[in-house]
């Protein structure tokens with residue numbers, strides 16, 4: 582039985598594996614170009630802050646993930662298929678490494694945030710997406726600066 586996510590190091594190991602796949606994914610490699618160019622090492626501390634905040638309420642991430650992804654979308658066309666691929670890779674990676682309430686929370690939060698980004702960045706009309714958005718908007722990470 583796999584262990585649950587307990588520490589920042591657990592998050593970092595998870596993220597390294599996730600980006601190891603996402604950066605070379607046939608669909609995600611292009612929109613993730615900036616991360617490849619800047620280097621994963623400069624991106625990882627921000628991502629660890631983000632997930633420590635989402636999973637442990639650490640309050641370390643004070644940026645606006647939505648604003649950052651508006652810029653990603655402006656540089657590369659993003660569609661629902663990108664968010665679906667992001668989410669399936671995220672779920673697969675979490676499931677391959679961890680099990681327990683925090684792993685479940687990582688998957689649920691990833692799904693909620695991906696749906697909210699998809700809805701807000703692409704302006705999709707959907708009552709279900711709107712409900713998810715309303716929930717995710719309460720998270721500090723989704724609040725506009």
Ligand code: HEM
Pocket residue numbers: 609612613614615616627628631644645646649650652653659663664667690691694695698
């Ligand atoms: C289609 C899916 C996605 C793509 C292509 C994508 C791509 C990117 C890229 C290129 C950056 C770096 C931007 C820059 O520094 O200029 C970034 C940053 C980031 N991404 Fe994503 N992303 C996706 C989905 C997500 C999701 C679903 C989450 C959260 C669950 C997320 C969380 C973050 C965070 C926290 C940052 C750092 C924000 C900051 O610097 O303040 N991303 N993403």
